[in-house]
Amino acid sequence: MQENFIKATAFAALLSASAAVGLTGAAQADSIKIGINVPQTGFAAADGTSALIGAQLAAEQANANGGVNGKNVELVVYDDQASPKSAVPIATKLVEQDEVKIAISGSYSGATRAAAGVFQEAGVPYISAFAVHPEITRSGDYVFRTSFVGEVQGRAGAKLIGESLGKKKVTLITLKNDFGQSLANGFKEAAEQFGIEIISEYEYSIKDRQFGPIVAKVKSDAPDAIYASGYFFTAGPLVSQLRSGGIDVPVIGQEGYDSQKFIEIAGGASEGVIITTSLDRDSDSPEAKDFIAAFEEKAGYKADMVAASGHTAMKVAIAALREAGSEDPKAIRDAIAGLTLEASTGTISFNGLGEVRKDVQVQVVKDGNWHRHSIISDPDLLAPPEK
Amino acid sequence: MLAFELLLQGLVQGSIYALIAVGLTLVYGLLRILHVAHAGLFTLGGYIGVIVTNATGSLLLALLVAMPAMGLLGIGIYRTCYQPLLSRPPYVALIASIGLFIMMEELFRLIFGPYGLSFTAPPLQDTVAVFGVNLKEAELATMIGAVVLIGGLALLTLRTRIGTASRATVTDPKMAEAFGVNIGRIRDINFFVGSALAAAAGVMVALLNNLVEPTMGSVPSYKALAIIVLGGLGDLRGTLIAALALGVIEAYGTIYLGNLLDRDAIAFAFLIAVLMLRPQGLFGRA
Amino acid sequence: MAYEITLLTAMGIAVIFALSLNLITGFCGQISLGHAAFYGIGAYCAAMITKSGLPFPLALAAGFLLAGMIGVVVGLASLRVRHDFLAITTMGVGFLFLGIVRQQDFLGGEMGLSGIPSSGLSKPAFMALVLIIAAAVTAFSLYLKRSWMGYVFDSVADDEDTARMLGIDVARYKLAAFAMGTALAGLAGGLYAHNIRFIDPDSFGFVESITVLAMVVVGGIGSVWGVILAAAVLSVLPLWLQFISDYKLLLYGALLFTVMRFSPNGMAGMVAALKGRSKSTAPGGKA
Numbered sequence: 024m025q026e027n028f029i030k031a032t033a034f035a036a037l038l039s040a041s042a043a044v045g046l047t048g049a050a051q052a053d054s055i056k057i058g059i060n061v062p063q064t065g066f067a068a069a070d071g072t073s074a075l076i077g078a079q080l081a082a083e084q085a086n087a088n089g090g091v092n093g094k095n096v097e098l099v100v101y102d103d104q105a106s107p108k109s110a111v112p113i114a115t116k117l118v119e120q121d122e123v124k125i126a127i128s129g130s131y132s133g134a135t136r137a138a139a140g141v142f143q144e145a146g147v148p149y150i151s152a153f154a155v156h157p158e159i160t161r162s163g164d165y166v167f168r169t170s171f172v173g174e175v176q177g178r179a180g181a182k183l184i185g186e187s188l189g190k191k192k193v194t195l196i197t198l199k200n201d202f203g204q205s206l207a208n209g210f211k212e213a214a215e216q217f218g219i220e221i222i223s224e225y226e227y228s229i230k231d232r233q234f235g236p237i238v239a240k241v242k243s244d245a246p247d248a249i250y251a252s253g254y255f256f257t258a259g260p261l262v263s264q265l266r267s268g269g270i271d272v273p274v275i276g277q278e279g280y281d282s283q284k285f286i287e288i289a290g291g292a293s294e295g296v297i298i299t300t301s302l303d304r305d306s307d308s309p310e311a312k313d314f315i316a317a318f319e320e321k322a323g324y325k326a327d328m329v330a331a332s333g334h335t336a337m338k339v340a341i342a343a344l345r346e347a348g349s350e351d352p353k354a355i356r357d358a359i360a361g362l363t364l365e366a367s368t369g370t371i372s373f374n375g376l377g378e379v380r381k382d383v384q385v386q387v388v389k390d391g392n393w394h395r396h397s398i399i400s401d402p403d404l405l406a407p408p409e410k
Numbered sequence: 411m412l413a414f415e416l417l418l419q420g421l422v423q424g425s426i427y428a429l430i431a432v433g434l435t436l437v438y439g440l441l442r443i444l445h446v447a448h449a450g451l452f453t454l455g456g457y458i459g460v461i462v463t464n465a466t467g468s469l470l471l472a473l474l475v476a477m478p479a480m481g482l483l484g485i486g487i488y489r490t491c492y493q494p495l496l497s498r499p500p501y502v503a504l505i506a507s508i509g510l511f512i513m514m515e516e517l518f519r520l521i522f523g524p525y526g527l528s529f530t531a532p533p534l535q536d537t538v539a540v541f542g543v544n545l546k547e548a549e550l551a552t553m554i555g556a557v558v559l560i561g562g563l564a565l566l567t568l569r570t571r572i573g574t575a576s577r578a579t580v581t582d583p584k585m586a587e588a589f590g591v592n593i594g595r596i597r598d599i600n601f602f603v604g605s606a607l608a609a610a611a612g613v614m615v616a617l618l619n620n621l622v623e624p625t626m627g628s629v630p631s632y633k634a635l636a637i638i639v640l641g642g643l644g645d646l647r648g649t650l651i652a653a654l655a656l657g658v659i660e661a662y663g664t665i666y667l668g669n670l671l672d673r674d675a676i677a678f679a680f681l682i683a684v685l686m687l688r689p690q691g692l693f694g695r696a
Numbered sequence: 697m698a699y700e701i702t703l704l705t706a707m708g709i710a711v712i713f714a715l716s717l718n719l720i721t722g723f724c725g726q727i728s729l730g731h732a733a734f735y736g737i738g739a740y741c742a743a744m745i746t747k748s749g750l751p752f753p754l755a756l757a758a759g760f761l762l763a764g765m766i767g768v769v770v771g772l773a774s775l776r777v778r779h780d781f782l783a784i785t786t787m788g789v790g791f792l793f794l795g796i797v798r799q800q801d802f803l804g805g806e807m808g809l810s811g812i813p814s815s816g817l818s819k820p821a822f823m824a825l826v827l828i829i830a831a832a833v834t835a836f837s838l839y840l841k842r843s844w845m846g847y848v849f850d851s852v853a854d855d856e857d858t859a860r861m862l863g864i865d866v867a868r869y870k871l872a873a874f875a876m877g878t879a880l881a882g883l884a885g886g887l888y889a890h891n892i893r894f895i896d897p898d899s900f901g902f903v904e905s906i907t908v909l910a911m912v913v914v915g916g917i918g919s920v921w922g923v924i925l926a927a928a929v930l931s932v933l934p935l936w937l938q939f940i941s942d943y944k945l946l947l948y949g950a951l952l953f954t955v956m957r958f959s960p961n962g963m964a965g966m967v968a969a970l971k972g973r974s975k976s977t978a979p980g981g982k983a
Contacts, residue, residue: 064516064945066625069524101938104945107899108706111892112935115702136810137894158810158894199672199798201896204806225665228672230629232619235419235549236661243412256526260619267537267546287528288621290535324525444780491953495960500780501727502960505913508906509952516946632787632902639784675795678788682773685785689777 054097055090055350057082057340058117058126060110060138061333067105067131069256070329073282074129074152075100076322077333084317085341092348096341099123103130107137114141123147124350125343127336129329132156132201139166148343148356152336153278153329156201157408160377165356167377169336169368170301173202175407176277177209179299179383179399180250184275185217187385187397188297190248194241195224196234196261198279203252206277210250213404222246232260238268248272254279255327259288266292273297281328286391293388297396301368302331303384305395314367326367335366378407415543416661422549422618424657425556429611430630431637431653432560432646433604439580439644440600442500443492444635446507448608449627450514451480451487455609456622457518460527469533469617476613477606484605485598511631519624526623534617548617555614559607560650567646572599580644633674636681640691648693656680701823703932708826709887710931714911714923715833716880721909722918723846724873725853726774727783730790731881731908736900737793738763738882739889740803746813746890756886763882764875771874775867778856790905797897808896815890826887833880837920849873853918914955916964925963 059078062071082096090096099121101113110130117123118141126142128135128151135154142149143163151159151166155173160166171179184190195210197203207224214221223244225237241249251261251274258280265274266289278300286293303311314334318326339359344350346358364371369381383405387396399405430452437445455476462472491510495503534547567573578586579596587593611630616622637656641648656677663676671679684692717731738759745755770789777785797803804810815822840846848869851859860866889895907930915926933951937944959966 063942064519066628068519068624069526072524102934102944104934107892107894107896108888109934112699112702112706112932113938115699116935119698133808133894133896133898136808137892140893156807156810158807161810199806201807226668226672227664228674231673232615232621233419233423235422236416236664239412239415239419240665242415256621256623259621263535263620264546267535267544269537269544282525284525284528288619290532290620438780442780444783491957494957498960499917501721501783501909501913501917502956504783505910506953506956508910509949509954509956512949513946513953514949516943516949520942520946636784636788639781643780670799671792671795672798674791675798678791679795682785682788682792685777685781685788686773689781691781 054095055092055344056097056099056121056123057337058099058101058121058123059129059337060101060103060113060117060126060134061129062105062131062134063100063102065104065106070131070153070254071102071105071129073322073327073330074333077318077326077330078127078129078152078337080314080317080321081334081337081341091341091344096344103134103138105131105134107133110134110138111141114138118142118145118147124352125150125340125355127152127333127340128154129333129336130154132159135159136162139163142166146352148340148352148359150336150339150359153332155205157205161410164377165352167339167359167373167379169339169366169371169379170278170332171383171405172378172407173205174209174212175405176299176383177206177211178213178404180206180275180277181210181213181217181219182399182401182404183297183299183385184248184250184273185214185219188248188273188275190273191218191220192222192247193219194244194246194249195221196237196241196249196251196253197224197226198252198254198257199226199228202279206252227257229254229257231257234261234264235268238264238270241265242268242270246272249274251276252279255282255285255288259285259293262296263289263292275299278328281386281393283325283327283393286388286393293391295388297385297387299383299399300328300386301335301381301384302326302328302386303369303395303398304386304393308365308369310365311367331367335368335371338366339364339371374407374409376407376409380405380407411542414541416665417658418540418543418545420658420661421654422545422552422657423660424654425553426611426615426618427630427633427637427657428560428650428653429556429607429614431634431641431649432563433607434634435638435641435644435646435649436600436604438638439646440576440597441492441496443503444500444507445492446504446631446635447487447491447510447514448604449631449634450511451484451605452608452612452615452630453518453622453624453627454483454514455480455612456616456626457522457527457612458609459613459616460529460622463533464530467531469613473610473613476609480609480612481602481606484601488597488601511627515624515627522622522624524624526621526626528620528622529616532617532620535620546618548614552614552618555610559610563603563607564646572596576600629674633677636677640681640684642691642693645691645693648691652692698819701819703935705819705823705826705891707928707931708823708830709884709891710911710927711830711924712826712833712887713881713884713908714915714927715830715837715920716877716884717908718837718877718912718915718918718920718923719840719880720873720877721912722923723841723849723853724870725849726870726873727779727786727909728905729783729787729902729909730793730905731786731877732900732902732904733790733793734763734767734878734881735885735888735904735908736797736895736897737766738885739895739900740797740809740885741882742886743809743812743889743895744803746815747809747811752813752815752817752890755890756883759886760879760883763885764879767878767881768871768875770878771871774874775870787902787905790902794897794901804896806897808894809889810894812889812893812895814893822891826891829883829887834920834924841920845869845872910952914952914962916962919962919964922962922964922967
């Protein structure tokens with residue numbers, strides 16, 4: 024009897040579940056829906072929040088300027104917790120129930136990679152704002168990316184160290200995930216070209232905040248420069264511990280560092296740290312200036328790379344909708360592919376695979392703020408993969 | 411020289427592990443509960459440490475606020491969450507504890523924001539030379555703090571009436587009760603002391619990283635469990651040695667085995683190897 | 697319909713995975729905090745096989761077998777430890793699995809495995825396959841529970857030493873539970889890999905092990921229907937709760953805590969209590 028009752032409850036729950044999900048998401052006629060999956064809870068919530076605010080800002084700006092094709096842009100937001108497992112149902116829901124015309128990923132690689140397959144299959148254009156995994160755009164011709172693949176940025180890092188800074192003996196400290204791995208791959212690929220000798224390499228996990236052993240070993244390696252991948256929450260403690268361990272050679276990072284929070288965590292140790300990224304704080308371009316000011320006003324903290332990427336991806340989506348002049352997915356896709364756009368992260372265009380072509384911004388910490396160091400514009404070196 | 415530096419770094423990490431795990435083992439020894447939410451108190455201790463220090467400029471005051479506050483919260487958690495579950499199979503309390511820990515992490519994120527907090531003027535950041543090795547003052551303070559706190563605790567359990575009562579309760583709760591030990595009070599005290607130590611560890615980690623994040627407790631939540639198992643579950647001395655040993659093994663492992671296995675895997679490979687040879691842990695009684 | 701199909705597929709896979717752990721933890725009383733490793737072994741194994749061009753059914757079978765074989769090895773090791781030591785040992789197995797996979801280039805390392813071929817089935821057909829397998833595993837669980845082996849499992853779970861005194865070869869039955877449970881987890885993993893078609897080490901980590909254990913315990917340890925209900929609900933709860941996005945995980949934690957705190961026998965216990973037919977194990981504490 025008891026078993027039967029539970030059995031009945033289980034079936035009832037299953038049935039009502041499938042019924043309930045069918046009832047949500049009636050489309051509004053006077054707006055154009057753009058989907059976005061971002062991590063709002065869990066370990067990646069900080070980046071997800073920034074990316075979402077950036078995207079919302081772009082949507083508000085577009086609506087204030089008369090919307091798109093006479094309609095307002097409406098964001099449909101789902102929290103994917105940066106997990107591939109959640110991303111697939113969310114992508115399916117965006118496509119089928121919310122009937123979004125185009126979607127954006129403000130999430131990490133795993134979730135973006137998994138969702139990209141769903142959007143490709145459904146023929147809905149999908150733009151990855153800052154996920155680095157090379158396989159994302161290989162999902163098909165409806166998938167684009169507005170940030171650099173890790174390899175490209177790794178190559179830029181090699182050029183920065185070997186050529187601009189003229190340092191030849193380099194130690195790699197690599198974050199053990201897809202981001203760090205692809206950066207390291209790109210760096211190694213280009214190292215020889217710039218006369219760089221990689222004298223040692225260490226790996227750490229995204230959960231690590233204590234780098235004492237690595238610092239001790241790096242000190243005995245005595246490199247000319249350190250190329251360390253990471254996010255602000257790992258790079259902050261890392262740089263601070265490198266400096267207090269008595270290592271004063273240049274530390275070169277990348278866009279994962281790109282947050283005011285990095286400077287806050289590392290404090291004085293952050294001075295002089297150089298990174299390759301997408302947002303130029305000292306840019307003369309009105310796009311970047313406007314974004315930096317508007318973001319800080321909306322969010323209450325300083326803009327970072329992730330925010331600029333969310334903003335850029337959204338801008339691309341809106342520009343493509345305007346350009347296409349219709350809501351036909353094929354027309355929107357073609358519009359993205361043919362786009363050239365001024366955005367907060369530079370002048371954007373896409374190659375045949377849907378990878379972005381733009382310059383690499385090199386930023387340095389000076390007096391507690393990010394400032395322009397230089398710009399790397401080397402179309403050959405920075406050429407994203409074509410297939 | 412490098413070997414010595416790695417040893418020191420391992421001991422710093424080990425001291426943190428020890429402060430967290432000792433509290434956990436106090437709880438385990440008495441109640442046989444794998445108290446995952448302990449790591450939540452560690453995190454909250456870190457938050458209080460940063461907030462109070464930023465407000466008053468005094469790290470000492472921050473410790474004096476964080477430790478008793480977490481101690482009291484620990485008692486609260488025991489009374490409301492675990493006490494009613496004591497007669498249940500241990501996994502019931504374990505899952506309840508995991509649920510509690512998830513809630514705590516999410517509350518920290520909602521209240522303090524996803525980016526975490528840092529000291530505006532982080533104290534103890536200068537370096538000092540110890541036998542020719544540069545150490546941050548905060549690292550030194552962590553080691554000294556662990557020695558003082560855990561040493562004090564050991565004296566307390568060996569030399570005072572409460573300590574004797576506590577040890578008696580661990581050995582045989584019914585007998586202890588028959589001899590007039592107030593078991594409820596002993597449990598409260600253990601939760602208080604254990605949680606206060608976790609708070610101290612949280613403040614020290616906040617100092618070392620200059621960062622407290624909502625998810626700061628996720629690694630300690632499982633690694634501290636491994637340590638108390640390694641130390642023989644409920645054994646104070648074993649836990650201390652296991653914590654320091656694990657810190658040192660991880661320090662060497664990161665450098666010399668880093669290309670084979672990550673830090674967690676090294677720690678657990680060691681744990682499994684030990685348990686296969688000594689199923690009752692390094693110092694547990696068979 | 698595609699969204700409902702996606703959800704039901706996810707639920708079905710979660711049910712298979714949760715029932716697989718229920719064999720070990722629910723029936724035989726052996727707690728595991730590393731069950732996701734076997735889910736992962738099945739997923740990686742199956743994905744590698746279809747990636748090399750071999751057919752999907754073969755991949756599922758291989759994932760099932762490999763996970764089961766490794767499960768027996770781990771089970772053998774686990775015989776040496778008991779109770780909380782076992783919990784931590786299995787947790788260690790989970791971390792070791794992750795650590796090893798992360799370093800294997802042929803498994804994609806940190807980058808995960810992309811481009812896993814389609815199962816060749818349409819989405820509804822794949823869902824049907826998952827649900828049929830889930831139904832088969834349910835039937836098997838129910839059969840097992842009432843079989844001789846089920847009673848022996850019960851006695852091992854109840855009190856290992858007494859069971860041994862009664863002449864039961866405890867080690868053999870524990871191994872059998874481990875073999876069956878891990879093999880079925882591998883099967884679920886193979887299905888998962890061909891459903892999401894992208895796998896990475898983090899998808900099979902500690903959090904996943906905890907999630908599946910929570911399904912078993914929240915459902916009501918050992919209760920087949922309770923576990924199915926919990927697996928179905930908990931697997932899609934984060935998706936249903938999208939409208940309260942910011943408080944989603946908070947609510948999930950609160951649910952785990954509340955169920956355990958106020959109904960330690962899980963959902964099954966709750967239903968029984970509602971019907972006033974509680975099996976009346978002594979109520980804990982002073983509640």
